[in-house]
Amino acid sequence: MHRFARLVTLLCVATAITFAAGQSSGHRDVVIRNATVMTVSHGNIKNGSVYIRDGKIAAVAEAVSVPAGATVIDAQGKYLTPGIVDSHSHIALDDDVNEATSPVTPQMIMKDAFDYQDKAIYRALAGGVTTSLLLHGSANMIGGQAVVIKHKFGDKRDQLLFPSAPGSIKFASGENPKRVYGGRDQLPSTRMGNFAVQRAALVEAQDYMKEWDVYNDKVRRGDKDASPPKHDLKLEALADVLRGKLMVQIHCYRSDEMLTEMAMAKEFGYNLRAFHHALEAYKIADQLAANNVGIATFADWWGYKNEAWDAIPWNAVMAMRKGVRVAIKSDSEDYTRRLNQEAAKTIRYGGATEEEALKMITINPAWIIGVDDRVGSIDVGKDADLVIWDGHPLSSTGVPSKVLIDGEVYFDRSLPGFGTTHYKEGE
C-alpha cells in the first residue's frame, strides 16, 4: 500500500511536469492567479487572474478557469502591471549612438548597431522594462531610424526585435546639433542653421521623389529609353518620412522650437509623433494636444544645460491635463532600471492618479512607438508582457519580482545569480 502510494505520487509528478510543459494541449498556457491586476485600460482587479495562451493575453478576470496542463503562477496578492515601455533609450548600441559626421544621416539604421547581449538590456528587464525604442542620439538634425526591442535577454538577436513594429526616425533640434557642428565651424551653429539644414534636407527629398515620379510615369507610359534616377539611401529614407512611412520622433526642449517643428511638419506633411525631452511642454500644452503630438519627458531632470533651465517637475501632469499623451522615458542606462519610480513622482508633482502615472510608462510610450495595439495594457489579445511586483510599483520600494515577455518568465528575482531564465552566466 505504502509503495503503491509512492508510485501514484511519482506518476502525478510526472504528469504535472508533462502538463507544465504544455504538451498536452499543444498550447503554452500560463495562468497568473491571486494578483492585484493593474490593467491600465480598465481599472484594477483585486484577486485577479490573467490567462495567457501562446504568449498572448487570453483572459483577464477575477477568476479564470485553469486549463489542464497550464503553468500556474501564484502572485500571492502582489501587484501585476503591463511590462514597462521605455520610449527613449540608447542602450545596447555600444556607443554607436551618433553618426556625428554629418548633420543629416537618415539612412543610419540603429538595428545595425544593436548589441543584443548588452547587459544593460538585462538590467532594464530586472527593472520591469519589456519594450524599448532605441533611438539615434541628438548630435544630428536628422539622426537615423530607430529599432524597437523586447528585453528577451538571453535569446538570440532576432528574438529581441519587436516583430513588425512601425518605423521611427529621430530628429533633433536646439543645443546639441549647434554644439557638435558649431564646434567644428560647420553648419549648423545656430538654431537658424539647425532649421535651415532640416528644411533643405526635406526639400531635397521632395525633389528626389519628383524625379522618381517622373521616371515611373515614363515607364508607365511605355518609354523604354527612360533611365532611372540614382538610388540615394539618404533621400530614400527622407522620402519615407514624407510618405508617412516613418514616424518622426524629435528631440526638442524649448517651447518655441516645438512650435517651429510642428509648423514644419505641417508644411512638409509628415507624421510628427512625439517630442522627446519636451521640458517646456507645459508652456504650450494646448497646442501639442491640438496637433496630437505626444511627449516623452523626464519626471524631474533639469538644469543640466541652458535649454533645460525652465524644466519643472509638474511638466508631465500639466501637459497631461491639457490632453497631451505623456510618457516618462529614461534616456539613460540608469533611469531605465526604475522608470516606475520616475512615474510615481507625477503623483507628487501635480497629483496624477496611480493609473495616470502608470500610463506614462506603459500605454502612452507604447503609443509613441506605435505598438499600443500590441503592448502597454493588460487586455485580451495583447502580448503577455507582464510584471509582478514586490511592493507597490509606484513607490520607492516597488521592484519587480517576476517579468514575463510573450508569456514567458525572463526574470525572476528569487532565482540566484542574475535571476534570468534564458541567460546563463558566462555565456
Add this chain to the structure above:
Amino acid sequence: MQPSAISFLPSVIGPHRSSKKYSVILSGAERAKQSSAQPKDPYKLIYPIGRVQAFSQVTAALLVLLVAALATTSSLAQNAIALKGGRLLTVTHGTIENGTIVMQGDKITAVGPARSVTIPANAQVVDVTGMTIYPGLIDSETQLGLTEINAEQMTNDLVELSDEIMPHMHVYDAFHAESALIPVSRLNGITNAIVAPESQDTIPGQDSFIQLAGRDATEMLLIRDIAMPINFTGDQRRNKGGFDKRKFPSTRMGLIAQMRQALLDARDYQAKWADYERKKSEGPAPGEDKTKGADKSKEDKSKKSPPMAPKRDLKLEALLPYLDGKKTIVLAAENPSDLETIVHFANEFHLKFVLNHISHSQPVLDYVASLKVPVIVGPIYEAPKDDERYDAVYSLPAQLYKRGVKIAFASYSAHNVRNLPDAAGFATAFGLPYDEALKAITLNPAEIWGVADKLGSLDAGKTANVVVANGDPLDMKTDVKQVYIEGKAIPMTSRQTHLRDEYSK
C-alpha cells in the same frame, strides 16, 4: 528700514532673508485674516509669502514692506511655533503618533505625545493632524552652490583641474548662496548638506557643511573646511587621449607617489615652522645689544642670526590639520583594489577618515567593516559591473548595515539633491531596515560630520530644522508641505514653483 529689505520680496527664490521679517509676516494681523479665510488647511497659515506673491502686484510689495517696517522687534521672532497632532519620526526615540513639537527661536524646545507637551501661551499652533514630521534631511555630498547650469562652464566652480593636489581650494570661496538650486532642494526637506568639489582630482579641495537657508553665504556656511576628500577611483589619472597627450600622474602609481610626496612635504613644512617658532620663542641671546655700533658685523658672524620665517605655502598649510588627524578625510574608492590601496596610504600617514562610494567593493565588505569607519555609500544607482547581479549596488547599504557599518546617503548631485530620500527608500527594498534608512539621511550624517548635538533628530535642544510632509519621507510620492530651518517657516517657493504658477494661470 534697510534698503535691502526690498530684495527679500521677490527673491524668496534665493535663500531666505532676515528671520525677523519672516516672523512679522507669519504672526501679524495678515496671518489671522488668512487663517479665518482658510480654516481647513493649516498650511495656509505658514506659507503666507507664497500667498502674498500670488497678488504679484506692487501693492503686495508695499504691504509687505509696511508690515516688515512696523514690526522689526525681536520679540515676535522669538514666538514659539507648536506643530500639534502629527506623526513624529524622532529618529532617536521612535515614532510618536499624535505628537507635538515646539520650536522657539532657532531651537526645538519640546517633543512628545500631544497630551504631555505643554504649548507656551504665546505659541502659534499649527494643526498637523495626518502629517508626518521628521528632522531636516542631511545630504552627505553635493555640489550645491558650485554650479547652476552644468553645460554652461561659466556657471561651474566644481573642480580646479590645473593640478591634482589642491587642498587649498575651499568650496566656501565659490559657494553661491543665491543659487536657484537651493530652494528647489530644500522644498523636499533637505536642510543641510556637505558641499564638496568634484572628484577629478585626488585632492580637489576642502568641503563645507551648509544650511540650505540664510541671509547670505556667511549664515549658510555652518562649518568651513569640515573635511577633505581624497579620491582614488582611477578617474583622477591624467591618461586621456594617446600616449603623447598623457601627463603625470597618468597611473595609480603616479597618483599615490604624488600624494605621498605632498604629505611628506607638508610634514617637512610643519617641522620647518615648528623649528622657526621654537627659535623665535627662544629670542635673542641674553646681553646682546643691537644698538652697539663699531664691531657689529664682526660680532654678528659669531652669533646666531635671528630666525627667518619659512615661506608660507598655502597648499602644504592646508594639509596640516588632516596630517595631524584633527580633521576628517573622505576617502573615495570603488573597487576592492583601489579601496585597499588608499586605506593603506591613509594608514601610512595615520589619517582620520571615512569611506566614500565603495560601489563595487562587495567582495571585501568584511574588510570594510573591520576598519570601523562610517561609509558614505553609493550612489546606489551606480550601474553594476557586467559580471554583477542587477542589484549588486542597490543592496550595498543593507550589506554594510548587516556588518555593523554606520552608513549615510548622498545625492552626489546639485540639481537632484531633492531626491536624496528616494535612494534611502529604495535601499529598503533591498534589505535595509526602514529606521536605518531614515537614520542614514538624518542622525548618521549628523554624527559623521560632528553636528549630532544640533542636528539629525527631533530632540529638545537641537536646531529646529523640521519637515512637515503628507506621508512617508522615503517615498517619492510624499509631498513636503512645510520646511522649518532654524525655527523659521521657509517659503515653499522656488524658481520652479514660479514657472508652474505662471503657466497655470
